[in-house]
Amino acid sequence: MYTSLLVTTENNICVITINRPDKLNALNKTVIEELSAAIDKVNTNSDIKAAIITGAGPKAFVAGADISEFASLDAAGGEALARRGQEMVFSKIENSSKPIVAAVNGFALGGGCELAMACHFRLAADNARFGQPEVNLGLLPGYGGTQRLVQLVGKGRAIELLITGNMIDAATAQQYGLVNHVTTADELLNKTKEVLTLINTKAPLAVAGCIEAANAVYNESVDGYEVEIKSFGKLIATADAKEGAAAFLEKRKAVFTGK
Structure with a gap:
């Protein structure tokens, strides 16, 4: 190819x-x-x-x-x-x-x-x-x-x-x-x-959110803080965020699925 x-x-x-x-x-x-x-x-x-x-x-x-x-x-x-x-x-x-x-x-x-x-x-x-x-x-x-x-x-x-x-x-x-x-x-x-x-052991959607928000620092057409706030809101409703919180409270390793 x-x-x-x-x-x-x-x-x-x-x-x-x-x-x-x-x-x-x-x-x-x-x-x-x-x-x-x-x-x-x-x-x-x-x-x-x-x-x-x-x-x-x-x-x-x-x-x-x-x-x-x-x-x-x-x-x-x-x-x-x-x-x-x-x-x-x-x-x-x-x-x-x-x-x-x-x-x-x-x-x-x-x-x-x-x-x-x-x-x-x-x-x-x-x-x-x-x-x-x-x-x-x-x-x-x-x-x-x-x-x-x-x-x-x-x-x-x-x-x-x-x-x-x-x-x-x-x-x-x-x-x-x-x-x-x-x-x-x-x-x-x-x-x-x-x-x-x-x-790669971290939540894929969270990794993507970090990259997007960090890039927003240098993008004058957007408010980086607003990008971060909205991304946090989206992520907190994901299955991976629920899994991450449950794993933390249960003192076990989280298993993320990218959902």
Whole structure:
């Protein structure tokens, strides 16, 4: 089904691997289209509770976009490219009701850094490198990088990274708040699966509600507090909330069904 991705599902966790190691897993039209389809599968398949996005090989998560696709674009074409990618992949990941986490190995540059930032959170191998080097091409990030980098690391650090084009290592990325955990390359996927396995024991509707309400912080068109209040009201009437309360009072582990 896919020519540029490897997609496997085990224990309710879907692992999406961008599989162009000879091109350092660079994003091109095909990768964007296939990522969009894979994320749709995550969102619609009831057997999948969470997903991981990673890159094939030891060198790169995604080392950027395929620059050869830029050469013939005019202003309208460039705007269409950025809008299409954001709508098909980056915003779709961010707004997924299921946790989608980046496991970053090696270079996450340009569109690769943007892809990692679109995920709900990030884990990194100690060999990971993050950066937005678009200024070196006379460009700026086009897949939400200017917005999400500010949200994650703060305006001053973000602008410095954006306008120098400098890379930061995994330890610095963790210090900045860009990644949650740093581990060895060998342990990266296992650690990511461990975190998601814990999340998958929680009530799925509550997890989705947390993601939606947290995203509302940065959505100026909605009142985040109102999103939270309404979501709390909906959740308290669910079977999972009744089960959670009963399990707490009965001093047993809750069994959630997503209803």
